[in-house]
Amino acid sequence: MYNDFEGKTVMDLGCGTGMLSAGAALLGSPAVVGVDIDADALDVALENCDQFEDPLPVDFVLADVLSIADSSACSTSGSNSSGSGGGPWRRLRCDTVIMNPPFGTRRKGADVDFLRAATRLVRGGGGAVYSLHKSSTRAHLQKVALRELGCSEAEVLAELRYDLPATYKFHKQQSRDIEVDLWRFVVPQRDEAQPSKPPGQGRAAGGDEASDGECEENSDEDDEESGE
């Protein structure tokens, strides 16, 4: 529908057993990288991808997604990360991110940290982030995406009801229905022409401010801070 997969490089953050990664490959991505902190989950992910008759163009990396978010700390304000700053993960880039991040119930803010990492990965070339989040955080998430993470669009594509079985020790109920939104965030293309421009034009700073301003204009969301 948006042409975010065919011919595009895709990263799946917190990929777990790799189902979304495989899905992205089936949708036409020629290069998918799934990242997870759980080695056992990645073993299962490899097995899952081996089930397909044709080998899927999916690779997995054992890494902490939150370290990607951390390393972008200096670029979240929307200004210069193309040059020196950006931390050790600054070379990591892709066209599209897909993820089913932790909902941030246990570790507050984990969902936003994943989103921060995701927007960081598609920044530069401009790209889309598909992500699942609890519906109860909708207004907050939209505000964060548009104002803080430099997204130009933040749209809920679908509402899902998600039957979350008790998987962790801290889950008290056997299972619980939670309402979940499928989001599509768009990170605009950064003006990459600037570094190669001959010196003396000197309007880089002004350009960055302008793009920050654009993000503010779009943030006319309804302010209903719904609790859980």
Next chain:
Amino acid sequence: MLACTIKGVQNGFPLKIQAEEVVEREADFDPDFLRHIFPKLEWAAFLEGARADESFLKAFHHALLEVHLEEGALLCPETGRAFKVSKGIPNMLLNEDEV
């Protein structure tokens, strides 16, 4: 490599290629020579010229998408720290004392 040498020109390299006729001349495959020239090549300029060539793209495709490091390690050029690769999965997790 060739560059524009007109007085006062600062960015006279690499020259853009305006092709009207391209021919292929067979040459002996010499791995030693290739290894010798490898670090000396102006890669950005070379790629600019090679990107449209079908057989280059096939070799590029092979090296980029078909060659996988299955077992081994990735080494940090500064610290020598080895990030092990097992079953094709690089382990980039740090120990607590490395964070």
